[in-house]
Amino acid sequence: MQEKKKIPKSVASRLSLYLREISRLEDEGGDKVSSVELGELTGLTDAQVRKDLSYFGQFGTSGSGYEILKLKNILRDLLGKDNIWHIVLIGAGNIGSALLRYPGFKNQGFIIKEAFDIDQKKIGKCYGEVTVKDVRQINDIEKDRSIKIAIITVPVDSAQDVAEEVTRYGIICILNFSPVILKVDEGVTVRNIDLSNELENFSFILTSAKG
Amino acid sequence: MQEKKKIPKSVASRLSLYLREISRLEDEGGDKVSSVELGELTGLTDAQVRKDLSYFGQFGTSGSGYEILKLKNILRDLLGKDNIWHIVLIGAGNIGSALLRYPGFKNQGFIIKEAFDIDQKKIGKCYGEVTVKDVRQINDIEKDRSIKIAIITVPVDSAQDVAEEVTRYGIICILNFSPVILKVDEGVTVRNIDLSNELENFSFILTSAKG
DNA sequence: AGAGATTTGTGATTTTTTTCACGAAGTAGG
DNA sequence: CCTACTTCGTGAAAAAAATCACAAATCTCT
Ligand SMILES: NC(=O)c1ccc[n+]([C@@H]2O[C@H](COP(=O)([O-])OP(=O)(O)OC[C@H]3O[C@@H](n4cnc5c(N)ncnc54)[C@H](O)[C@@H]3O)[C@@H](O)[C@H]2O)c1
Ligand SMILES: NC(=O)c1ccc[n+]([C@@H]2O[C@H](COP(=O)([O-])OP(=O)(O)OC[C@H]3O[C@@H](n4cnc5c(N)ncnc54)[C@H](O)[C@@H]3O)[C@@H](O)[C@H]2O)c1
Numbered sequence: 001m002q003e004k005k006k007i008p009k010s011v012a013s014r015l016s017l018y019l020r021e022i023s024r025l026e027d028e029g030g031d032k033v034s035s036v037e038l039g040e041l042t043g044l045t046d047a048q049v050r051k052d053l054s055y056f057g058q059f060g061t062s063g064s065g066y067e068i069l070k071l072k073n074i075l076r077d078l079l080g081k082d083n084i085w086h087i088v089l090i091g092a093g094n095i096g097s098a099l100l101r102y103p104g105f106k107n108q109g110f111i112i113k114e115a116f117d118i119d120q121k122k123i124g125k126c127y128g129e130v131t132v133k134d135v136r137q138i139n140d141i142e143k144d145r146s147i148k149i150a151i152i153t154v155p156v157d158s159a160q161d162v163a164e165e166v167t168r169y170g171i172i173c174i175l176n177f178s179p180v181i182l183k184v185d186e187g188v189t190v191r192n193i194d195l196s197n198e199l200e201n202f203s204f205i206l207t208s209a210k211g
Numbered sequence: 212m213q214e215k216k217k218i219p220k221s222v223a224s225r226l227s228l229y230l231r232e233i234s235r236l237e238d239e240g241g242d243k244v245s246s247v248e249l250g251e252l253t254g255l256t257d258a259q260v261r262k263d264l265s266y267f268g269q270f271g272t273s274g275s276g277y278e279i280l281k282l283k284n285i286l287r288d289l290l291g292k293d294n295i296w297h298i299v300l301i302g303a304g305n306i307g308s309a310l311l312r313y314p315g316f317k318n319q320g321f322i323i324k325e326a327f328d329i330d331q332k333k334i335g336k337c338y339g340e341v342t343v344k345d346v347r348q349i350n351d352i353e354k355d356r357s358i359k360i361a362i363i364t365v366p367v368d369s370a371q372d373v374a375e376e377v378t379r380y381g382i383i384c385i386l387n388f389s390p391v392i393l394k395v396d397e398g399v400t401v402r403n404i405d406l407s408n409e410l411e412n413f414s415f416i417l418t419s420a421k422g
Numbered sequence: 423a424g425a426g427a428t429t430t431g432t433g434a435t436t437t438t439t440t441t442c443a444c445g446a447a448g449t450a451g452g
Numbered sequence: 453c454c455t456a457c458t459t460c461g462t463g464a465a466a467a468a469a470a471t472c473a474c475a476a477a478t479c480t481c482t
Contacts, residue, residue: 007419010469016411020390034429043392046429047471054431062430063478079411080418087410094312098305099406110410149413173413175406179231181254189416191409195310195386198402199298199321200227200290202360202384205400207291208218221439245459257459258441265461273460274448428479433472440467449458 011052017042018052019075026068034065085110086147088171090162091154092117092125092132095177099151100127112151114141118158142169149173156180163190222263228253229263230286237279245276296321297358299382301373302365303328303336303343306388310362311338323362325352329369353380360384367391374401 021041025033035046035053042049053060056074060066076082087105089096089112099105100115106129116135117123123134133140141147150171154162159178166174167188174190176182179197182190232252236244246257246264253260264271267285271277287293298316300307300323310316311326317340327346328334334345344351352358361382365373370389377385378399385401387393390408393401 008468012415013408013412015415016405016408017392019411020407021392036429041392045471047473048469050429050431051470058431060430061478062476063428063480065429078415078418080414081411083414083418085410085414085417094309095306098309101305104407105410108407108410109414110407148417149410173416175409175413181228181252189413191412193404193406193409194227195404196231196315196319196321197224197227198386198404199296199316199360200230200292200319201224201402202386202400203291203294203296203320204223204226204289205384206296206359207289207294219438247459256441258443259439261460262440262462269461271460272448273446274450274458276459423482425482426480428477430475430477432474435473436469436471438467438469440465442463442465444462445460446462447458447460450456452454 007055011055014042014044014052015075015078018049019072019079019081022068022072022075026072031068032065033068033071035060038066081109083109085149086113086144087111087149087151088113088138088141088147088166089115089130089151089153090117090135090138090166091152091158092122092127093153093155096151096153097127099153100130103128110149113144113147118154138165139169141166141171145170147171149175151175151177152182153177218266222266225253225255225263226286226289229260230283230290230292233279233283233286237283242279243276244279244282246271249277292320294320296360297324297355298322298360298362299324299349299352299358299377300326300341300362300364301328301346301349301377302363302369303333303338304364304366307362307364308338310364311341314339321360324355324358329365349376350380352377352382356381358382360386362386362388363393364388 035049039046039049059070087110092115100112112130115130115132116138117132118135122132125132148171150166152159152162152174156178159180160182163174163182163184167184172188176190177193179194184190246260250257250260270281298321303326311323323341326341326343327349328343329346333343336343359382361377363370363373363385367389370391371393374385374393374395378395383399387401388404390405395401
């Protein structure tokens with residue numbers, strides 16, 4: 001009954017990184033890892049690694065570090081890696097079809113179960129293991145209550161509409177590739193992938209460096 | 212000679228967002244915008260909008276807001292939008308080719324000028340306006356000193372090698388899609404797009420909600 | 423078993439980022 | 453020109469995040 005200190009956002013967003021590197025170490029046959037080593041792998045300081053992990057309990061061993069298997073299981077637990085997560089993707093264009101073809105998601109427990117498009121030329125096509133359906137059938141996802149995550153890869157003008165629709169049908173997490181801030185109900189989490197934004201960050205750096 | 216207060220990282224990363232929404236407003240024929248309105252469009256508070264912009268001077272008008280054209284020009288200046296930025300992409304696979312085909316970058320002054328791959332099946336192919344070259348010719352980019360930005364879309368095992376190579380040839384900004392933390396020299400900026408990470412963030416949220 | 427080295431876990435501190443809150447400046451309408 | 457309203461710019465305060473630094477725990481070696 002002591003599990004209730006709130007986890008800072010910043011910490012939560014790094015768990016995935018820890019798990020990735022821990023898994024890599026495990027694959028290489030390691031069985032112990034120190035906060036210094038894990039810090040090097042993740043690009044963080046050792047202190048930050050320790051502090052982050054300490055939010056979830058004490059499972060390191062002074063003088064020797066963290067047991068890889070144990071740490072992996074804790075992180076897997078936190079991240080819900082024993083579940084399979086079902087995803088719907090809307091917009092099977094350039095980016096959308098690249099995502100559909102990527103086998104890596106499935107290996108990590110993320111299955112894109114449905115894909116929708118508005119374009120007759122896309123509908124019926126099969127990418128990876130998914131056949132693209134007509135977006136007018138999108139309420140299909142309501143029947144399958146297991147789909148809580150949507151990936152939106154439609155053009156910017158349609159993104160808000162699509163977001164409203166999928167949230168109506170039970171989606172509460174949205175990964176949005178369109179360059180627009182989606183207005184969603186409370187309780188819905190949106191993460192934006194904004195590639196132009198990233199590039200403009202570079203041009204800002206390059207421009208101010210010249211100053 | 213007073214231009215020297217340091218701009219916080221967090222502020223810099225939002226400039227692009229402001230410019231995007233300001234440009235949208237301009238397209239719609241607007242000529243003034245308040246911090247409240249801009250806050251709504253960007254998903255930020257009005258106070259934050261004002262504070263962010265205030266790092267660059269005072270160009271709002273009390274009682275009426277910001278002049279869109281003026282604000283746009285300031286942001287364009289800061290972000291170096293009067294330059295054309297040249298980019299090299301390495302790895303013309305799923306994601307890489309989706310990026311090559313995207314016309315949006317060019318419209319925003321980002322030109323993917325060269326693309327390289329190691330696979331004979333990819334070499335010689337043309338995506339968008341770029342023809343994929345053999346990665347063994349990658350030092351071509353050294354001749355073209357205008358290329359400072361690289362997009363890395365190779366498999367995880369090659370990413371570190373590619374990063375080392377491109378930085379040797381003058382790249383100082385890297386947009387990395389591979390799920391690995393790149394070790395680069397000081398002075399090189401890396402931004403990671405880690406889609407599995409984003410999805411795991413969702414599964415963390417969904418898992419802890421159930422808790 | 424003891425000495426010396428390593429590494430954790432965490433309060434305290436510092437830094438960074440966001441929010442608050444209000445005076446000053448400007449607008450609008452008579 | 454006066455009153456009522458709007459909106460900016462910004463110090464001050466609060467909140468969030470990162471870093472420091474060290475006691476305590478454990479390990480290794482002899
Ligand atoms: N491709 C990139 O490299 C890239 C880079 C940055 C941003 N983006 C953004 O990502 C989004 C997708 O880009 P893209 O290049 O894949 O575009 P795209 O045009 O190739 O694909 C968009 C797909 O969405 C479909 N669509 C349109 N309206 C729809 C609707 N209402 N319901 C369902 N499907 C609909 C279209 O038929 C098309 O297949 C865009 O918002 C774009 O701005 C893409
Ligand atoms: N596609 C996705 O949706 C997705 C999602 C998450 C992460 N990623 C990551 O993005 C990266 C690319 O993914 P993808 O799906 O496009 O992979 P992909 O296999 O389709 O493409 C990779 C390309 O890189 C080329 N390549 C390999 N080694 C190279 C080298 N040394 N130099 C030059 N080219 C080389 C390959 O020939 C191939 O064309 C991977 O690291 C992947 O983990 C992709």
